[in-house]
Amino acid sequence: MPIDPVELSRELIAFNTINPPGNELGCILHLEKILSDAGLQTSVQRFAQDRANLIARAGDAGRLPLCFTGHVDTVPLGNAPWSVDAFAGEIIDGKMYGRGSTDMKCGVAAFVAAVGNMVEQLEGTSGVVLVITAGEEVGCEGALHLVRAGIPGRTGAIVVAEPTSNSALVGHKGALWLRLTLKGVTAHGSMPHLGINAAFKAARALTALETFQFNVAPHPWLGAPTLNVGTVRAGLNVNSVPDLAEIGIDIRSIPGLDHSRIQEHLKAELGDDILLEPIVDLGAVWTDPSSSWIKDVYSIVRDVTGDEHGLNPRTAPYFTDASVLTPALGNPPTIILGPGEAARAHQTDEYCSVDRIREASDIYSRLAAKWCGRSE
Numbered sequence: 001m002p003i004d005p006v007e008l009s010r011e012l013i014a015f016n017t018i019n020p021p022g023n024e025l026g027c028i029l030h031l032e033k034i035l036s037d038a039g040l041q042t043s044v045q046r047f048a049q050d051r052a053n054l055i056a057r058a059g060d061a062g063r064l065p066l067c068f069t070g071h072v073d074t075v076p077l078g079n080a081p082w083s084v085d086a087f088a089g090e091i092i093d094g095k096m097y098g099r100g101s102t103d104m105k106c107g108v109a110a111f112v113a114a115v116g117n118m119v120e121q122l123e124g125t126s127g128v129v130l131v132i133t134a135g136e137e138v139g140c141e142g143a144l145h146l147v148r149a150g151i152p153g154r155t156g157a158i159v160v161a162e163p164t165s166n167s168a169l170v171g172h173k174g175a176l177w178l179r180l181t182l183k184g185v186t187a188h189g190s191m192p193h194l195g196i197n198a199a200f201k202a203a204r205a206l207t208a209l210e211t212f213q214f215n216v217a218p219h220p221w222l223g224a225p226t227l228n229v230g231t232v233r234a235g236l237n238v239n240s241v242p243d244l245a246e247i248g249i250d251i252r253s254i255p256g257l258d259h260s261r262i263q264e265h266l267k268a269e270l271g272d273d274i275l276l277e278p279i280v281d282l283g284a285v286w287t288d289p290s291s292s293w294i295k296d297v298y299s300i301v302r303d304v305t306g307d308e309h310g311l312n313p314r315t316a317p318y319f320t321d322a323s324v325l326t327p328a329l330g331n332p333p334t335i336i337l338g339p340g341e342a343a344r345a346h347q348t349d350e351y352c353s354v355d356r357i358r359e360a361s362d363i364y365s366r367l368a369a370k371w372c373g374r375s376e
Contacts, residue, residue, distance in 0.1 A: 003034060005106075005113035005361040006096070006354055010089030012072065012105040013098035017134075019073035024134035024142075025050045027072045031112060031132060032056075038116035040130070047145040051134050055152045058119050059127010059372065064156035066128045066371040067329065068115065068364060069321055070108040070338070071136035074100035080348040095351040102340030106352040107161030107360065108132060110339055114364035125372035129155060136321050139177075139280040143324040154330040157293050159367060160320045163340025163352075166305050166359050168297045170335065171286035172316040173222055174253035174323060176262060179246060180205065181275040186243035195241030199234035202245035205270050206232065209249065212269060214262070219254040222284065222315050226252045248279075255286045282323035287333040289313035297335050300366045304359055318342070337363065 015027035028044060032054055036042045040056040047053070059065055077086055077099055084090050086099040096106065115128050122128060129152055135141030146152065182202050187195030209229055218224040231248035251262060263276050287294055301307050316336050326334045339356035 003038065003113040003116045005110045005357050008034070008109035008113055009096055009101065009106040009352070009357055012109055013089040013096070013101055014087050015072070016087055017073045017100065018076050019135060019137045022073050022134055023050045024072050025052045028052045028054045028132065028134065031072075031108070035112060035116055035130065039119040040116070045146060045149065045151060047134075047142065051142070053134055053142045053146055054130070054132040056130040056132075057127065058115060059122040059125045063126035064154055065126055066368055067131055067155035067158045067325075067332075068111040068128060068161060069131040069133065069158060069325060070104050070111065070161040071133045071142065071321060072100070072105060072108060073134050073137050074103070074105075075137050075346045078348050083349055091354060094354050096354055096357070097349060097351045099350055101352040102163045102342075102350050103345035104162050104338055104340055106357045107163065107338035107340055110357055110360035111159070111161055111364045114361045115368060118365060118368060121369065122372055126156065127372060128368050131325065133321055140282060140321050140324045143321040147324055147328040152329075155332055157332045157371065158322060158326060158329065158334040159364065160322050160334065160336045161338035161360070162316065162318070162320050162336050163338050163342045163345055164316065164336055165341050166301065166337065166339055166356055166363065167307055167309055167314065168294070168301050168335050168337045169316045170289045170294060170313045171222060172284065172319055172322075172336065173225070174259070174284035175280050175282045175319045176251040176253055176259045176278065177280040178249040178251065178263070178266075179277040179279055180249055180270075181277070182245045182273065184241065184243045184245070187241040189239035189241065192241050195243070198242045198245035201273070202232060202234055202247055205247060205274065208269050209247070212266070214257065214265075216254070216257055219286070221313055222254045222286065225254050225257055253284055255284045257284075259283070282319050283327065285320070285322045285326055285334055287335065291333050293333045294335065296370055297337070297367065300363055300370065301337070304363050304366070316342070318345075
Protein backbone atom coordinates (compact mmCIF):
# COMPACT_ATOMS: atom_id res chain seq x y z
CA MET A 1 0.00 0.00 0.00
CA PRO A 2 1.42 3.42 -0.94
CA ILE A 3 2.56 5.69 1.86
CA ASP A 4 0.22 8.67 2.24
CA PRO A 5 2.26 11.77 3.17
CA VAL A 6 -0.72 13.46 4.84
CA GLU A 7 -1.60 10.48 7.01
CA LEU A 8 2.07 9.99 7.86
CA SER A 9 2.30 13.66 8.87
CA ARG A 10 -0.51 13.09 11.34
CA GLU A 11 1.22 10.01 12.73
CA LEU A 12 4.49 11.90 13.27
CA ILE A 13 2.76 14.84 14.97
CA ALA A 14 1.22 12.38 17.45
CA PHE A 15 4.70 11.70 18.87
CA ASN A 16 5.61 14.20 21.58
CA THR A 17 9.21 15.03 20.65
CA ILE A 18 9.48 18.40 22.39
CA ASN A 19 13.16 19.23 22.85
CA PRO A 20 14.29 19.28 25.55
CA PRO A 21 14.23 16.42 26.34
CA GLY A 22 13.50 15.18 22.80
CA ASN A 23 12.50 11.55 23.29
CA GLU A 24 12.62 11.10 19.51
CA LEU A 25 13.30 7.35 19.57
CA GLY A 26 9.66 6.27 19.25
CA CYS A 27 9.13 8.53 16.23
CA ILE A 28 12.40 7.36 14.66
CA LEU A 29 11.48 3.68 15.12
CA HIS A 30 8.07 4.32 13.56
CA LEU A 31 9.76 5.79 10.49
CA GLU A 32 12.33 3.01 10.42
CA LYS A 33 9.59 0.37 10.18
CA ILE A 34 7.79 2.24 7.40
CA LEU A 35 10.97 2.63 5.35
CA SER A 36 12.19 -0.90 6.02
CA ASP A 37 8.82 -2.32 4.97
CA ALA A 38 9.05 -0.21 1.79
CA GLY A 39 12.36 -1.87 0.91
CA LEU A 40 14.97 0.65 2.03
CA GLN A 41 18.07 -0.34 3.96
CA THR A 42 17.76 1.30 7.36
CA SER A 43 20.05 2.00 10.29
CA VAL A 44 19.04 3.53 13.63
CA GLN A 45 21.87 5.46 15.30
CA ARG A 46 21.22 5.93 19.02
CA PHE A 47 23.19 8.61 20.82
CA ALA A 48 21.41 9.06 24.17
CA GLN A 49 18.55 7.63 26.23
CA ASP A 50 15.42 7.58 24.01
CA ARG A 51 17.23 9.58 21.33
CA ALA A 52 18.32 8.44 17.86
CA ASN A 53 18.87 9.35 14.22
CA LEU A 54 17.79 7.29 11.22
CA ILE A 55 19.65 6.60 7.97
CA ALA A 56 17.77 4.92 5.10
CA ARG A 57 19.11 4.09 1.65
CA ALA A 58 17.70 3.02 -1.69
CA GLY A 59 19.69 2.39 -4.87
CA ASP A 60 23.35 1.65 -5.56
CA ALA A 61 25.52 2.51 -2.56
CA GLY A 62 28.56 2.68 -4.87
CA ARG A 63 27.46 5.98 -6.42
CA LEU A 64 26.73 9.38 -4.90
CA PRO A 65 23.06 9.51 -3.89
CA LEU A 66 20.66 12.40 -3.51
CA CYS A 67 20.17 13.16 0.19
CA PHE A 68 16.90 14.22 1.81
CA THR A 69 17.19 15.38 5.40
CA GLY A 70 14.95 16.61 8.19
CA HIS A 71 14.55 16.49 11.96
CA VAL A 72 11.74 15.14 14.15
CA ASP A 73 12.28 17.10 17.38
CA THR A 74 10.16 20.16 18.06
CA VAL A 75 10.20 23.23 20.29
CA PRO A 76 7.98 23.45 23.42
CA LEU A 77 4.31 24.42 23.15
CA GLY A 78 4.79 27.87 24.69
CA ASN A 79 2.75 29.54 27.42
CA ALA A 80 -0.25 30.57 25.34
CA PRO A 81 -3.05 27.98 25.22
CA TRP A 82 -3.66 26.12 21.95
CA SER A 83 -7.13 26.11 20.41
CA VAL A 84 -6.55 22.55 19.12
CA ASP A 85 -4.84 19.41 20.42
CA ALA A 86 -1.14 20.03 19.69
CA PHE A 87 -0.53 16.32 19.02
CA ALA A 88 -3.64 15.34 17.03
CA GLY A 89 -2.76 16.53 13.54
CA GLU A 90 -6.31 17.81 13.14
CA ILE A 91 -7.19 19.14 9.67
CA ILE A 92 -9.29 22.31 9.60
CA ASP A 93 -9.94 24.26 6.40
CA GLY A 94 -7.13 22.49 4.59
CA LYS A 95 -4.56 23.06 7.35
CA MET A 96 -3.00 20.37 9.51
CA TYR A 97 -2.47 21.65 13.05
CA GLY A 98 0.04 20.42 15.58
CA ARG A 99 3.41 21.09 17.15
CA GLY A 100 6.02 20.29 14.54
CA SER A 101 3.60 20.31 11.62
CA THR A 102 5.34 23.14 9.78
CA ASP A 103 8.74 22.67 11.49
CA MET A 104 9.14 20.09 10.16
CA LYS A 105 7.36 16.76 10.50
CA CYS A 106 5.23 17.34 7.41
CA GLY A 107 8.42 17.86 5.40
CA VAL A 108 9.86 14.60 6.73
CA ALA A 109 6.60 12.78 5.97
CA ALA A 110 6.61 14.18 2.42
CA PHE A 111 10.07 12.88 1.51
CA VAL A 112 9.59 9.56 3.34
CA ALA A 113 6.42 8.98 1.32
CA ALA A 114 8.03 10.13 -1.92
CA VAL A 115 11.01 7.81 -1.64
CA GLY A 116 9.15 4.95 0.03
CA ASN A 117 6.72 4.83 -2.88
CA MET A 118 9.43 4.60 -5.58
CA VAL A 119 11.98 2.14 -4.19
CA GLU A 120 11.68 -0.24 -7.18
CA GLN A 121 12.36 2.66 -9.57
CA LEU A 122 15.56 3.45 -7.69
CA GLU A 123 17.10 -0.01 -7.96
CA GLY A 124 20.30 0.02 -9.99
CA THR A 125 20.56 3.83 -9.88
CA SER A 126 22.63 6.22 -7.77
CA GLY A 127 19.62 6.27 -5.49
CA VAL A 128 18.85 8.33 -2.40
CA VAL A 129 19.78 8.47 1.25
CA LEU A 130 17.43 9.78 3.93
CA VAL A 131 19.03 11.38 6.98
CA ILE A 132 16.42 11.92 9.69
CA THR A 133 17.80 13.52 12.82
CA ALA A 134 17.00 14.22 16.44
CA GLY A 135 18.05 17.29 18.38
CA GLU A 136 18.16 19.92 15.63
CA GLU A 137 16.28 22.56 17.60
CA VAL A 138 19.02 23.00 20.21
CA GLY A 139 22.04 23.20 17.90
CA CYS A 140 21.98 20.25 15.46
CA GLU A 141 22.88 17.75 18.19
CA GLY A 142 21.80 14.67 16.23
CA ALA A 143 23.55 15.72 13.02
CA LEU A 144 26.76 16.39 14.96
CA HIS A 145 26.59 12.87 16.39
CA LEU A 146 26.29 11.40 12.88
CA VAL A 147 29.24 13.39 11.60
CA ARG A 148 31.45 12.41 14.53
CA ALA A 149 30.58 8.77 13.83
CA GLY A 150 31.49 9.14 10.14
CA ILE A 151 27.92 8.58 8.95
CA PRO A 152 26.46 8.60 6.31
CA GLY A 153 29.36 9.28 3.88
CA ARG A 154 29.37 11.50 0.79
CA THR A 155 26.31 12.54 -1.19
CA GLY A 156 25.84 14.28 -4.51
CA ALA A 157 23.27 16.89 -3.43
CA ILE A 158 21.13 17.66 -0.38
CA VAL A 159 17.48 18.63 0.02
CA VAL A 160 16.66 20.04 3.46
CA ALA A 161 12.88 19.80 4.01
CA GLU A 162 12.64 22.78 6.38
CA PRO A 163 9.65 25.13 5.96
CA THR A 164 9.81 27.26 2.80
CA SER A 165 6.21 26.99 1.47
CA ASN A 166 7.75 24.76 -1.22
CA SER A 167 10.02 27.48 -2.57
CA ALA A 168 13.62 26.49 -3.27
CA LEU A 169 16.10 28.46 -1.11
CA VAL A 170 19.82 28.35 -1.83
CA GLY A 171 21.34 29.07 1.57
CA HIS A 172 21.18 30.49 5.06
CA LYS A 173 23.42 32.35 7.47
CA GLY A 174 25.54 30.59 10.05
CA ALA A 175 24.89 30.86 13.79
CA LEU A 176 27.49 31.61 16.45
CA TRP A 177 25.94 31.86 19.90
CA LEU A 178 28.34 32.97 22.59
CA ARG A 179 28.24 33.22 26.37
CA LEU A 180 30.26 36.26 27.45
CA THR A 181 31.27 36.06 31.12
CA LEU A 182 32.67 38.93 33.18
CA LYS A 183 33.90 38.45 36.73
CA GLY A 184 34.07 40.89 39.63
CA VAL A 185 34.46 40.82 43.41
CA THR A 186 31.42 40.79 45.67
CA ALA A 187 30.95 43.14 48.59
CA HIS A 188 28.15 44.64 50.68
CA GLY A 189 25.94 47.01 48.69
CA SER A 190 26.59 49.79 51.21
CA MET A 191 30.34 49.51 50.62
CA PRO A 192 30.71 49.08 46.85
CA HIS A 193 34.25 50.44 46.91
CA LEU A 194 35.32 47.15 48.50
CA GLY A 195 34.16 45.14 45.49
CA ILE A 196 34.42 45.08 41.71
CA ASN A 197 31.03 45.34 40.03
CA ALA A 198 30.62 42.81 37.22
CA ALA A 199 27.39 44.53 36.13
CA PHE A 200 29.30 47.73 35.33
CA LYS A 201 31.77 45.66 33.33
CA ALA A 202 28.82 44.17 31.45
CA ALA A 203 27.44 47.65 30.78
CA ARG A 204 30.69 48.71 29.15
CA ALA A 205 30.74 45.49 27.13
CA LEU A 206 27.14 46.07 25.99
CA THR A 207 28.02 49.53 24.72
CA ALA A 208 30.89 48.07 22.70
CA LEU A 209 28.69 45.26 21.35
CA GLU A 210 26.03 47.74 20.21
CA THR A 211 28.49 49.40 17.85
CA PHE A 212 30.50 46.30 16.89
CA GLN A 213 31.49 46.18 13.22
CA PHE A 214 32.39 42.98 11.38
CA ASN A 215 34.36 44.88 8.75
CA VAL A 216 33.40 42.52 5.92
CA ALA A 217 31.47 43.17 2.72
CA PRO A 218 27.86 41.91 2.68
CA HIS A 219 27.13 38.69 0.82
CA PRO A 220 25.26 39.34 -2.46
CA TRP A 221 22.26 37.26 -1.36
CA LEU A 222 22.65 36.67 2.39
CA GLY A 223 23.44 40.26 3.23
CA ALA A 224 25.58 41.43 6.14
CA PRO A 225 26.37 39.48 9.31
CA THR A 226 24.43 40.52 12.41
CA LEU A 227 24.98 40.61 16.18
CA ASN A 228 22.20 40.60 18.77
CA VAL A 229 22.42 40.60 22.55
CA GLY A 230 19.64 38.26 23.70
CA THR A 231 20.26 37.87 27.42
CA VAL A 232 21.94 39.85 30.21
CA ARG A 233 22.27 38.52 33.76
CA ALA A 234 24.09 39.95 36.77
CA GLY A 235 23.71 39.84 40.53
CA LEU A 236 21.80 37.70 43.00
CA ASN A 237 20.40 40.37 45.33
CA VAL A 238 20.05 44.14 45.29
CA ASN A 239 22.24 44.84 48.31
CA SER A 240 25.38 43.10 47.10
CA VAL A 241 28.00 43.98 44.52
CA PRO A 242 27.58 41.40 41.73
CA ASP A 243 30.70 39.32 41.14
CA LEU A 244 29.48 37.67 37.93
CA ALA A 245 27.71 38.88 34.78
CA GLU A 246 26.76 36.93 31.67
CA ILE A 247 25.75 38.21 28.24
CA GLY A 248 24.22 35.97 25.58
CA ILE A 249 25.27 36.95 22.06
CA ASP A 250 23.61 35.71 18.84
CA ILE A 251 25.75 36.25 15.75
CA ARG A 252 24.51 35.30 12.27
CA SER A 253 27.44 34.91 9.90
CA ILE A 254 27.90 34.80 6.14
CA PRO A 255 30.08 32.56 3.93
CA GLY A 256 33.77 33.38 4.25
CA LEU A 257 33.46 34.85 7.74
CA ASP A 258 35.36 32.48 10.01
CA HIS A 259 33.84 32.07 13.47
CA SER A 260 37.21 31.91 15.21
CA ARG A 261 38.07 35.27 13.61
CA ILE A 262 34.87 36.74 14.98
CA GLN A 263 35.77 35.63 18.50
CA GLU A 264 39.28 37.05 18.18
CA HIS A 265 37.81 40.32 16.95
CA LEU A 266 35.39 40.47 19.90
CA LYS A 267 38.19 39.86 22.40
CA ALA A 268 40.23 42.64 20.81
CA GLU A 269 37.27 45.02 21.09
CA LEU A 270 36.18 44.02 24.61
CA GLY A 271 39.55 43.51 26.27
CA ASP A 272 41.26 40.58 27.96
CA ASP A 273 39.03 40.63 31.06
CA ILE A 274 36.32 38.49 29.46
CA LEU A 275 35.58 34.83 28.83
CA LEU A 276 33.91 33.83 25.57
CA GLU A 277 32.32 30.40 25.34
CA PRO A 278 30.60 29.11 22.16
CA ILE A 279 27.15 27.63 22.79
CA VAL A 280 26.22 27.02 19.14
CA ASP A 281 28.77 27.13 16.31
CA LEU A 282 27.22 26.44 12.91
CA GLY A 283 28.52 27.66 9.57
CA ALA A 284 26.64 29.39 6.77
CA VAL A 285 25.29 27.38 3.83
CA TRP A 286 25.37 28.66 0.27
CA THR A 287 25.03 27.10 -3.17
CA ASP A 288 25.58 29.04 -6.38
CA PRO A 289 22.11 29.33 -7.94
CA SER A 290 23.63 29.04 -11.41
CA SER A 291 24.71 25.42 -10.77
CA SER A 292 23.08 22.85 -13.05
CA TRP A 293 21.39 20.91 -10.22
CA ILE A 294 19.89 24.06 -8.71
CA LYS A 295 18.48 24.90 -12.12
CA ASP A 296 16.91 21.41 -12.24
CA VAL A 297 15.36 22.04 -8.82
CA TYR A 298 13.96 25.41 -9.92
CA SER A 299 12.49 23.82 -13.02
CA ILE A 300 10.75 21.02 -11.08
CA VAL A 301 9.42 23.43 -8.44
CA ARG A 302 8.08 25.70 -11.17
CA ASP A 303 6.37 22.78 -12.91
CA VAL A 304 4.67 21.63 -9.69
CA THR A 305 3.86 24.94 -7.99
CA GLY A 306 4.13 27.63 -10.66
CA ASP A 307 6.74 29.40 -8.50
CA GLU A 308 8.93 31.58 -10.74
CA HIS A 309 11.20 32.83 -7.94
CA GLY A 310 14.15 30.81 -9.19
CA LEU A 311 14.89 33.84 -11.32
CA ASN A 312 15.55 35.77 -8.10
CA PRO A 313 17.30 33.38 -5.67
CA ARG A 314 16.23 33.52 -2.03
CA THR A 315 17.68 32.37 1.28
CA ALA A 316 16.33 31.21 4.64
CA PRO A 317 16.46 33.37 7.80
CA TYR A 318 17.07 30.36 10.07
CA PHE A 319 19.85 27.75 10.31
CA THR A 320 19.41 24.06 9.52
CA ASP A 321 21.19 20.72 9.89
CA ALA A 322 22.87 21.56 6.57
CA SER A 323 25.34 23.65 8.59
CA VAL A 324 26.69 20.33 9.86
CA LEU A 325 25.78 17.90 7.09
CA THR A 326 26.80 19.85 3.97
CA PRO A 327 30.52 20.15 4.85
CA ALA A 328 30.56 16.61 6.27
CA LEU A 329 29.03 15.13 3.11
CA GLY A 330 31.57 16.70 0.76
CA ASN A 331 30.07 20.18 0.31
CA PRO A 332 27.53 19.12 -2.32
CA PRO A 333 24.96 21.61 -3.66
CA THR A 334 22.27 22.12 -1.04
CA ILE A 335 18.69 23.36 -1.31
CA ILE A 336 16.22 24.18 1.46
CA LEU A 337 12.75 23.17 0.32
CA GLY A 338 9.78 22.04 2.40
CA PRO A 339 5.98 22.34 2.71
CA GLY A 340 5.87 24.17 6.04
CA GLU A 341 5.38 27.90 6.36
CA ALA A 342 8.32 29.55 8.07
CA ALA A 343 6.14 32.23 9.66
CA ARG A 344 4.17 29.53 11.50
CA ALA A 345 7.22 27.77 12.94
CA HIS A 346 7.41 27.72 16.76
CA GLN A 347 4.06 29.51 17.06
CA THR A 348 0.91 28.59 18.99
CA ASP A 349 -1.55 26.70 16.74
CA GLU A 350 1.23 25.83 14.31
CA TYR A 351 -0.05 24.36 11.06
CA CYS A 352 0.96 23.20 7.58
CA SER A 353 -1.16 23.33 4.43
CA VAL A 354 -2.33 19.86 3.40
CA ASP A 355 -2.03 20.82 -0.28
CA ARG A 356 1.61 21.80 0.28
CA ILE A 357 2.35 18.43 1.88
CA ARG A 358 1.18 16.61 -1.24
CA GLU A 359 2.89 19.18 -3.45
CA ALA A 360 6.19 18.67 -1.62
CA SER A 361 5.97 14.91 -1.94
CA ASP A 362 5.46 15.30 -5.69
CA ILE A 363 8.48 17.64 -5.92
CA TYR A 364 10.67 15.22 -3.96
CA SER A 365 9.60 12.29 -6.16
CA ARG A 366 10.52 14.23 -9.28
CA LEU A 367 13.85 15.35 -7.80
CA ALA A 368 14.74 11.74 -6.95
CA ALA A 369 13.68 10.50 -10.39
CA LYS A 370 15.65 13.24 -12.15
CA TRP A 371 18.75 12.54 -10.05
CA CYS A 372 18.56 8.84 -10.76
CA GLY A 373 17.94 9.26 -14.48
CA ARG A 374 14.37 8.02 -14.38
CA SER A 375 12.57 11.31 -15.10
CA GLU A 376 9.85 11.23 -17.69
